[in-house]
Structures are given as structure tokens and as C-alpha cells.
Amino acid sequence: MGDANAATERWAFAMSAKEKWAPKVRSDVKGIIETGRKYDRIYFLTSRPVKAKRCHDIEKELTDKYGVPVTILDREWLIEKTIENGFEDLAYKDLGAGTYEPEKELVGPNDFRRNQELEEIEERIKKLGDERSDQTQLVSDTYEAARLSRNLERPRFETEGRYHRAINVANKSGSHDQVLRANYEYCWAMFWFHDDVEPMNRMYEEVENLALSSGTAADLSKVGNYLSVMSSHAAQNFETAEHLKLDERRARMADQLTAMSQNASQPNNALHAETLLVLMRLHDEGSRNDPEALESIWGNLDEIVGRSEGLAEFPISLIDDIVERISSMSPESEALDRLTETLAEFMGQREQDGKAGEIYLRRGLGKAKNEMPIDAIYWLGKASIRFRKDEYTEEQFNTLYYIAVAYRSAGLLWAARSTCLSALVNANKISSKNAETKIETIPTVSLLGMLSVQLGRTSDLILCMFWLMGLLQTLPLAKESKAHLEERITELDRLHACFIAGLPNSSIPVLSGLPDILDALGMYQSEFILLYRLGWGEKLVEMELIPEGTEVSEVADMTSLLAAQPARSSMPKALGLNQGHAFQAQTTIIGVEINFHGGDTLDDVLLCQTCLTAVESFMATAFRHQVFPRVERLDVFISLQIDLEEVSIELDESSSRITVMWPQVQSVLNSQAVMVAQPHLLELCALVLSAISMMPETEKSLDQMVTQEEVLERALSFSFAHFALERVMGTNASSLDDFEHLREKSYPPIYPLPDVVPQSSKQGGISQSNEWAGSNEVPDEFETPQSHKAIKSCSIINLPLWDKAGWQGVLYAHNGAEDQQPPMLGLVLSDRDAATGIFKEWNKKFGRKDVDDQIRISIIRGVKAEQEHHYRVHISRSIENGLGQENPGSRIYNVSRIHNMEPESSENLEMFLEQFNKFGMFFLIPVVVSESASMPDLLIEHSILCRNLHVRYAYEIGQHDPDSVVIKDGDNIVQPDEV
Incomplete structure (x- = not known):
């Protein structure tokens, strides 16, 4: 016992294997005292697990009552001292427990490796502490130790002890899947490795309840496995059906599966449950060997195979395994022949899909690594279609993750979000199946968090932060991996702070209940910026969120700087809220x-x-x-x-x-x-x-x-x-109200709310360039854009309206005295509704004054040497002023309209240009002409005051000039010396 006084003291021992150990220890201690012998200590050993508090209370009760120290040692102590300290041989030699003959063990290469693994795991278990991440590791290690002990065919007491330890640790610190795994595998190991059905019989309801709580047929199938082996055990007269409660358990299982099979909202799970029902019938009828009943079962399975087409998560391998094992039962069955043929074609197609998916995946990853997201989406999308089946869940997870990354790179954030969520569904399936969290869940949740910020969906981000914080606290990560995850969490907080900083004041009040939630998640940058935006800047020092002596103006500057960060430009200007707010x-x-x-x-x-x-x-x-x-x-x-x-x-x-x-x-x-x-x-x-x-x-x-x-x-x-x-x-739409439990108080906005001006605007704004696009070298062929935001459509031409309007030419006119009003340039159109539609759209977009010179009109002269008065009019949106605001390398598309003017003289044009040069501006107006009207109808009420007029000669226009589309291959252009 490790006690220095042991040699000089008299100790008494009592042992019990009874389930009700407390009455036994009281009676045994009383009996020892009544012998009249003077014992210095009394030890009571029980094979049952004992809660620490209960143990302490009874020890104190008996010690106080009889005046002799009483120590209770439970099953955990026995396992630790016997197995973990390597004294199995003493248990056998001195106590006759089990069999132990290590010199007769023949260790092959696999067992040698397993022994090494087991020793390493046991050493690691001894060193694990009380932190949550250590406890998570302990759940995995204790189960793995039990599994290795089973496969090494260690003595039963050793393997069983390890399984009990794994169950206890899982109950304390494990997930639902880990608790179910430990209990299920313990009973399974005792049955198959030690021919003992009692643990399975004793724990059946416990495992059944665990399986039912998940609501999945996959978990309930484990209970079905118990039923199958217990039924076979009874059929061979090893136990009675009554002792194993087979009838009531089978009826309960049938009811549970029937209910699942009728849940149309989960079609994969429903069909899986229906399949398990058919397999229950197969087990019953197989023992009776009823040909007609078996024919019906083969037909049912054939129908299920057909209906599983399109149900990606249905485990078709379940039917494949069954048919492989029992095909000899009905050698002459035509129904089984049909099922075999259907299944062969079905599985062949799935296997072919898997091979094709692997090829597409390789190509897609190659495209992604070379920063070609559009092409990556093409190949990875084809792969994801092939990997939809249940047996390719791992491959599908990888594919979907990389598609989500590619969608994000291509600027398609909603598609990225949806695909990322689908990847997480697969990650959870893998984690549930293995009862271990898939480590790649971390970057996938992190990606979803990033997308949530970029979409302005704060409530989704909060869910992601909860998940990431949970993974950080529970997963046994290496020091470097843990630091990287902490950095990612901080980065998401920083990006969210940028988002909050750039929101308009109108979006801020709805977030008055958010600061406490941010604080609970350690999102201190977001909390600090939000409180300032809510008008609580003067109270930030009092709340210990900023150092004493910090001026509110410094906070304002910091907020403005965050609002001007490049990352903010990729985020929306408003919150993405769910119900209660228009989408x-x-x-x-x-x-x-x-x-x-x-x-x-x-x-x-x-x-x-x-x-x-x-x-x-x-x-x-x-x-x-x-x-x-x-x-x-x-x-x-x-x-x-x-x-x-x-x-x-x-x-x-x-x-x-x-x-x-x-x-x-x-x-x-x-x-x-x-x-x-x-x-x-x-x-x-x-x-x-x-x-x-x-x-x-x-x-x-x-x-x-x-x-x-x-x-x-x-x-x-x-x-x-x-x-x-x-x-x-756990929710189909997140809401800030979901986190009400973290909210201690609200922070109502204190008006007036502070205005936030991005720092870059304070420093003079974005410079503009008047340099022509044609002055730069441009390749003969453009590469395929790799982001939908890498190009910009700058058209002011509404094609359906212009097609309907029927542009006839231009008209020059005046309204009032020539020396008092700018001239008018009229677009002569034949359809009144289309004409007014075009100008109403421009009025709405640019106003009655085109102050930013967005409407660009070019008059190109000298396009035909043989017709000196002919010219062309080109209408487009100006790209010169906005060129500096585009991302470097972005491509601009500008739909324009061109009309040939063929006057006999240039008198009208020259008069217009003279007046334009005098005023520096003109009125752009719609003019309607029709066969029924003798005079054009000038719709002055829709006029727009413009000044962006370019009068040029054709020879001045280069290949990449905005007016280059005006010049045609067959044009006989007037040369400079002829002008």
C-alpha cells in the first residue's frame, strides 16, 4: 500500500462483488470489529465503481463509529494497480484470477506493433492532466487502449478493465458518439472474444437508448447487431429467448425502425431504416428457411436498391455485404438473381463514379494550386457529383472544401457558404462514424466564419466562433496547431471589427444587445468598436476596454482606419439579418x-x-x-x-x-x-x-x-x-436572439451616434486618372477571368430599350437665346415610350446634371475621305474617370451605340460646336420623330446637362482607344495632312 507503518500494523481486509456494496461494507466492518481483535486499519475492496463523495462519506461514517480508519478501494483502484502498474502476473499467481502465461505468447509483427502502440498509449494516459483538451485525448486513448488489448487477446480481466475505464472516461468527457462507441464495443468484445453474452444482455437497453437519442438508423443498426447475435445464441440453446428478452426487444426494434422509415423529411435515413426492417425479416425467415418468404425479401431489397438512386447518403454497401454472405441460401431463386444483377450494375456504376471522381479531383486541385478558381470549380464540381455516394464521404469532404475555397476566390460568396456547409455535414458524418472529431473540421469552420464576415452575417459568425472556441478547448492540439487556431480566431474578430466599423449608422442600433455576447467569446476588438459606434465612447475607459488617458478622438481615428481597410471593401454595407428584416x-x-x-x-x-x-x-x-x-x-x-x-x-x-x-x-x-x-x-x-x-x-x-x-x-x-x-x-437560420443567455445587459445607442469617415477619404480620397486605356500595352488575347469581380460592366446602354427605340440620328437645337443657354444635342428616336424610358433611367442614375461626366459622347469626323461631312456619333459610359478606382488588372466591359451621320454639310455641327465651346456644356435630350408628325418632338422635360463631349478625327484613334469600335476595316480615313 506504500505505507511506511505497514510492517508494524495489523490490517483487516474485506472483499465484495455485490452490486449493493454499501450495506456489505457496513456489515463486514461491523463483523471485523466484533471479533475483538485490535486492527489498526480496515480495507474494503469492491468490484463496483464508487463515486468519490459516497466513498468519502461512508469511510468517515465507519471511521467515526468504530474508531478505526476504514478505506474503501473500488474497481478503478483495482484496475489501476493491477493493469496500469503491470501486476497481472501477481493477480494470476497469488489470486488465481484468469490465465497468464506470457512465455507461451508468440508475437508476430502486427502484435509487436500493437504492443508498442499500447505501451505508448498507456504512458501517455499517465501524463495527461485535467485540462479539457487532455480529457478529450483521454477519451480517445482509453478507447484505443481497450481496442488494442482486445485485438492482442490480452486476458479478459485486463481487456475488460480497459473497456470499463474507457466507458467511464467517455461518460465523463466524451461526445454522444464516443459514449455509444465505448459501450457498444465493450459488449461486442465480450461476446466475440470471450463468448459471454451477459454484458450485451445487461447493457442492451442502455445502448439502445444511446442509439435512439441520435435519431439515426446507423446508430440503431448497432442495436440490431446485438439482436442478431443474441437470437443466434438462443437458437443454439446457449441461452433462452426469455432470458435474453428477445421477443419484447425485437418488437421494440421493429416499432422504432418503422417510425424512422416513415419520416419523409430524412429520406436517406428512412430508407436505411426500412432496409434494416427487411434484414430483420431476413434473419427470422432465414432460420425457418421459407422459400416464399425469402423470395419476398429479395424482391424488397431489389426495390430498395432501385429507390436508393439519388439518395447520396444511403449505405448501399449494407445490402451488398448481405447478398455476398447469404447468396448461397437460395441458389435457385429468380428474385435473388434479379437482386444480384441490379446490385452488380448499381455498384459497378458507383465504383466507376468513384474512379472518375478521383481523376476530376486531381485535375481540379491542380487548377486550384495554380490560382485558377473558375477552372477549379469546373473540375471539382464534376468530382463532387461523382462523390455523392456514402462510400465516398471522405473524398466528398475534401472536394467540397476546395470548391468552397474556389468559389470564394471567384467572388461567389453565397455559393462558397453553401458548399462549405455541405463539407461540414460530411466532416460531421466522418467524425460521428469514427467517434473522433475530424481535425480538418477546424479550417472548414474557419472558412465558414470568414465567409460569414464577408457576407455581413454576424449571427452565423457567432456560431462559428462558438464552434472554434470549443475545438480549441477540447481538441488535443499540438502547441503550434493551437497557436495557429488562436491566431485564426483573432483574425476573424479583427475582420468583424472592420465590418462593424464600416456599417452605416442606421445599422448600428439593432446590435445594442451584442457587446456582452462578443465579450463572452473573447471578441474584444469587435466589442470595443461596436460600443464606440453605439455612442459609448466616453465610457470605454470606465469599462476598462481602453487604457486610462485614451482620448475618444483616438478611438474615432482607430475606427476610421478599420473602416478604410482593404478587407472592408469586400464586405456588404449592411447587416445580413434573418427573419424580421427584409432580405x-x-x-x-x-x-x-x-x-x-x-x-x-x-x-x-x-x-x-x-x-x-x-x-x-x-x-x-x-x-x-x-x-x-x-x-x-x-x-x-x-x-x-x-x-x-x-x-x-x-x-x-x-x-x-x-x-x-x-x-x-x-x-x-x-x-x-x-x-x-x-x-x-x-x-x-x-x-x-x-x-x-x-x-x-x-x-x-x-x-x-x-x-x-x-x-x-x-x-x-x-x-x-x-x-x-x-x-x-442545429438551426436552419441563425439569429442574434439565439445567444440571449450570454447577454447580461443591453447597450442602448447614445445619440447622436458618431460618424465614421474612412481614414483614406480624410487623406484626400482616391486619385483619379484621365489617362486613356489605349495608352497602355494590351495583349492580343485576354486570359479567362478567374473572378467574377475581376471584370466590371459599365454600360449605360439598356439594350432592350435601345433596340425598341430606333435611333435615327442626332439633332442640334437651342432653347431660347443662343447667348443665354447651352445648346441642345438631341438623340432622335422613333419610339416615344422607349425614348422616355432611356432618359428616365439616366435621370434616375445620373440626375438632371451629369456632374461626374458618366455619359460620354464622341463625334468622330474624317471617317470617309470621299464624304468629308460624314461623321459618326458614339455613346457610351465614361471609363476614364473611374479607371483609377478599379482593381489592378480588372477588365471593363462597356456596351455602346454608334450611329452614322451623313449630312450634306457640316453647318449644323459647326454651329453646335461653337456654342458648346462657349458654354462648355450642352443639354442632352430625347427627340421623337414619327411618320404622323411633321416636326420632331423635343422632350425637354427629360434633358440632362452634360459636358463630356469628345470631338475627334478618326486618324487620332488607336487600337485600344475607347472609340476604336467606331472605326471599321473598310473605312477610308482622312489623313492628318488632309484635315
Whole structure:
């Protein structure tokens, strides 16, 4: 016992294996005292686990009552002293416990390796401390030690002791999957390695309840395994069916599986449960060898194989294993022949898909490593379709993670978010199956957190921070890995602080309950900036958030600096909130700004998110098909309609607006409505493509997108992100109200709220360049853009309106005295509605004065040497003033219109130019002409005061000049010496 007085003292010992050990220790101690012998100590050993407090209380009770120190030693002590200290031989020699003949053990190479592993694990267990990460490691190590002991066929008392230790540690510090694993494997090991069914019989209900609590057929199948082996045990008369409670347990299992099989909201799990029901019948009928019953079972399994098509998570290997094992039972069965043939074709296709997926994955990773995200999405998207089956979960996780990274690099953040969530679903499946957290979960959650910040979704970020903090505290990470994770958490906090700093004042009050939540998560930078934005700057010193003596002006400067960080430019200007707030989100696809607008209910928000994600996924690889933007902006308005029966999607090209009306009965909250929703999502995607783009050979390009790229599957497979969010986070839409328990108080805004001016604006703003794009060297061929934000559509030409308007030419006029008003340049159009539509759109965009010179009009003279008075008019959006504001290397698309003017003289033009040079500006107006009117109708009420007029000669225009599109190959240009 390690006591120096042991040699001079008399000790008494009592032992018990009874489950009710407390009455036994009291009676034994009383009996020892009543012998009249003078004992210095009394030791009581029990094979049962004893809680420390209960042990201490009874020891004190008996010691006080009899005046002799009483020590109770429980099962854990016995295991520790016998197994962990390596005294198994003493237990056998002196106590006759088990068998122990190490000299007869023949150790092969595998067992030698296992012994080494076991020794290393036991040494590591001794060194583990009380920190949460150590306890997490202990759960894994104690289970692995038990598993190795079992496989090494160590003596039963040794293996059983290790399993009991693993169960106790899992109950204390493990996850649900780890508790289930330890209990299940213990009973399994005792049955198969020691031919003892009693642990399984005794712990059946405990394991059953653990399996049921997860709600998955996969866990319940473990209980089904128990039933199978116990039934076989009874069938061989080793135990009675009554002792093993087979009838009631089998009936209960059938009821549980039936309930699962009827849950249509989880189709994979439901079909798995239905399969287990059929296999229960197979076990029963197989023992009776009833040919007709077996034929029915083979038919049922054949039907299940067919129905599993499209259910990616259904474990088809379960049926494959069964057919392989029992095919000899019905050698003449036609139904089994059909099942075998169906299964062979089905498994062959899955295996072929797996091989193809590996090839696509390799190619996609090569593209990703070479910073080609658009091409990576193409190849990885094809791989993800092949890896959807349950047996490729590991490969699918890797593929989805890299697709999410590629989507993010391509500027498609909603598609990235959805795919990242799907990757986490697979990570959780792997973790649950192995009962160990997949370490790659860390970078995936970190990526989701980054996307949440970039999308302005603070509530999603809070969920990610909870998860990351939990992983940091519980996972046994190496020192370097732990430091890296801490750095990532700090970086997310810093980025979120930038987001808060750049929000408009109107978005701040709704966050008044957030500071305590940020504080609880250690997001101190975000907390500090938010409190300043809420007007609490004067109280930051009092709250010990900034050093004493710090001026509020310093806090203001810091906030302005954060708001001007480059990272802030990739974040939205408003919060991304869920129910209770109308949905507003913006994305950029092939350089076109697309704005999604929706309602404020949860159904509305999730529908908008689904539509937006599908559109981004569908359009992701459009650059591979020479797609060009044709509008600057598109608005998509989505609304749920109570009385509507069918989805309605309409495009108004003249206003660049899509209206989606969706029936309430087809809510995307209902998983059964997913299949119904898919065709409508594809219709929306196709309509967005036609509304914002032009492409050569449209039909051919679309056919390639659908067939070669499998864009439909890629767009729809992961668009319903709320289902994935519910599986990994427990909610289909996060809300700040979910964290109410962390909120000690609210911080109401103190008005007036401080204004935040980004620091760069204070320093003079962004310089502008008047340098022509044509002055730089430009390659003959452009590479495919690798981000949808790497290009910008700058068109002011609404193509449907201009096509309808019928541009006839230009007209020069005056309104009032020539020396008092600038001249008028009229665009002569033949359709009044289209003409007013064009100018109303410009009035709304630029106002009645084009102060930023966005409308650019060029008059190109000298285009035909043989016709000196002819010229061309070119209307486009100015890109010179905005050139310096674009990202380096970005590509600008500018749709323009050109008209040939063929006057007999230049008198009108010269008069206009004379007046323009005098005033430096002109009125741009729509002019309507029609066959029924004798005179043009000048619509002066729609005029715009402009000054961005360029009068040039054709010979001045270079190859990459904005006006280069005006010059045609056959033009006989007037040379400089002829002007």
C-alpha cells in the first residue's frame, strides 16, 4: 500500500462483488470489529465503481463509529494497480484470477506493433492532466487502449478493465458518439472474444437508448447487431429467448425502425431504416428457411436498391455485404438473381463514379494550386457529383472544401457558404462514424466564419466562433496547431471589427444587445468598436476596454482606419439579418451587380438565399463560354404568395428586373418541396443568364454548360444551404436572439451616434486618372477571368430599350437665346415610350446634371475621305474617370451605340460646336420623330446637362482607344495632312 507503518500494523481486509456494496461494507466492518481483535486499519475492496463523495462519506461514517480508519478501494483502484502498474502476473499467481502465461505468447509483427502502440498509449494516459483538451485525448486513448488489448487477446480481466475505464472516461468527457462507441464495443468484445453474452444482455437497453437519442438508423443498426447475435445464441440453446428478452426487444426494434422509415423529411435515413426492417425479416425467415418468404425479401431489397438512386447518403454497401454472405441460401431463386444483377450494375456504376471522381479531383486541385478558381470549380464540381455516394464521404469532404475555397476566390460568396456547409455535414458524418472529431473540421469552420464576415452575417459568425472556441478547448492540439487556431480566431474578430466599423449608422442600433455576447467569446476588438459606434465612447475607459488617458478622438481615428481597410471593401454595407428584416443581398456575376430583394419572414429569407446560391453556382463557370455582360445591374424581387399555386418568374428587360412569385405551399423550409423547387430554380438561373449576358452561339454554349459541365447538378446539389446549416449548427437560420443567455445587459445607442469617415477619404480620397486605356500595352488575347469581380460592366446602354427605340440620328437645337443657354444635342428616336424610358433611367442614375461626366459622347469626323461631312456619333459610359478606382488588372466591359451621320454639310455641327465651346456644356435630350408628325418632338422635360463631349478625327484613334469600335476595316480615313 506504500505505507511506511505497514510492517508494524495489523490490517483487516474485506472483499465484495455485490452490486449493493454499501450495506456489505457496513456489515463486514461491523463483523471485523466484533471479533475483538485490535486492527489498526480496515480495507474494503469492491468490484463496483464508487463515486468519490459516497466513498468519502461512508469511510468517515465507519471511521467515526468504530474508531478505526476504514478505506474503501473500488474497481478503478483495482484496475489501476493491477493493469496500469503491470501486476497481472501477481493477480494470476497469488489470486488465481484468469490465465497468464506470457512465455507461451508468440508475437508476430502486427502484435509487436500493437504492443508498442499500447505501451505508448498507456504512458501517455499517465501524463495527461485535467485540462479539457487532455480529457478529450483521454477519451480517445482509453478507447484505443481497450481496442488494442482486445485485438492482442490480452486476458479478459485486463481487456475488460480497459473497456470499463474507457466507458467511464467517455461518460465523463466524451461526445454522444464516443459514449455509444465505448459501450457498444465493450459488449461486442465480450461476446466475440470471450463468448459471454451477459454484458450485451445487461447493457442492451442502455445502448439502445444511446442509439435512439441520435435519431439515426446507423446508430440503431448497432442495436440490431446485438439482436442478431443474441437470437443466434438462443437458437443454439446457449441461452433462452426469455432470458435474453428477445421477443419484447425485437418488437421494440421493429416499432422504432418503422417510425424512422416513415419520416419523409430524412429520406436517406428512412430508407436505411426500412432496409434494416427487411434484414430483420431476413434473419427470422432465414432460420425457418421459407422459400416464399425469402423470395419476398429479395424482391424488397431489389426495390430498395432501385429507390436508393439519388439518395447520396444511403449505405448501399449494407445490402451488398448481405447478398455476398447469404447468396448461397437460395441458389435457385429468380428474385435473388434479379437482386444480384441490379446490385452488380448499381455498384459497378458507383465504383466507376468513384474512379472518375478521383481523376476530376486531381485535375481540379491542380487548377486550384495554380490560382485558377473558375477552372477549379469546373473540375471539382464534376468530382463532387461523382462523390455523392456514402462510400465516398471522405473524398466528398475534401472536394467540397476546395470548391468552397474556389468559389470564394471567384467572388461567389453565397455559393462558397453553401458548399462549405455541405463539407461540414460530411466532416460531421466522418467524425460521428469514427467517434473522433475530424481535425480538418477546424479550417472548414474557419472558412465558414470568414465567409460569414464577408457576407455581413454576424449571427452565423457567432456560431462559428462558438464552434472554434470549443475545438480549441477540447481538441488535443499540438502547441503550434493551437497557436495557429488562436491566431485564426483573432483574425476573424479583427475582420468583424472592420465590418462593424464600416456599417452605416442606421445599422448600428439593432446590435445594442451584442457587446456582452462578443465579450463572452473573447471578441474584444469587435466589442470595443461596436460600443464606440453605439455612442459609448466616453465610457470605454470606465469599462476598462481602453487604457486610462485614451482620448475618444483616438478611438474615432482607430475606427476610421478599420473602416478604410482593404478587407472592408469586400464586405456588404449592411447587416445580413434573418427573419424580421427584409432580405437584401448583392452579388457580382460576370461583372454585373445583381441585387436580390425579398420579404422579412423566415420562409422569405431562406427562399432568397436559395435562389441567390443557385444563381451563383449556375453562373460560376460562365467565363469558359465567352460570356459578356450587357447590363450594369439586375434586380431580382422575390415574394411568397399565399394564394398562388404555381411559381411565376418574369423578366422585364427594359427595367432589368426579374420578378419571382413563389407559392407559400412550396416553402423551401419543407424538405419534400426541394424536388418541386428545382425546375423553377433552373428557370430563374437561365433567365438571369439571358438578362445579363451575351454569348456567341448561345444554344451551343448552353448545351455545353448543361451536358459537359453538368452545371444543373452543380447548381442544385448544394443550393439548399439551410438544411446543411441545421445539420451542423442545429438551426436552419441563425439569429442574434439565439445567444440571449450570454447577454447580461443591453447597450442602448447614445445619440447622436458618431460618424465614421474612412481614414483614406480624410487623406484626400482616391486619385483619379484621365489617362486613356489605349495608352497602355494590351495583349492580343485576354486570359479567362478567374473572378467574377475581376471584370466590371459599365454600360449605360439598356439594350432592350435601345433596340425598341430606333435611333435615327442626332439633332442640334437651342432653347431660347443662343447667348443665354447651352445648346441642345438631341438623340432622335422613333419610339416615344422607349425614348422616355432611356432618359428616365439616366435621370434616375445620373440626375438632371451629369456632374461626374458618366455619359460620354464622341463625334468622330474624317471617317470617309470621299464624304468629308460624314461623321459618326458614339455613346457610351465614361471609363476614364473611374479607371483609377478599379482593381489592378480588372477588365471593363462597356456596351455602346454608334450611329452614322451623313449630312450634306457640316453647318449644323459647326454651329453646335461653337456654342458648346462657349458654354462648355450642352443639354442632352430625347427627340421623337414619327411618320404622323411633321416636326420632331423635343422632350425637354427629360434633358440632362452634360459636358463630356469628345470631338475627334478618326486618324487620332488607336487600337485600344475607347472609340476604336467606331472605326471599321473598310473605312477610308482622312489623313492628318488632309484635315
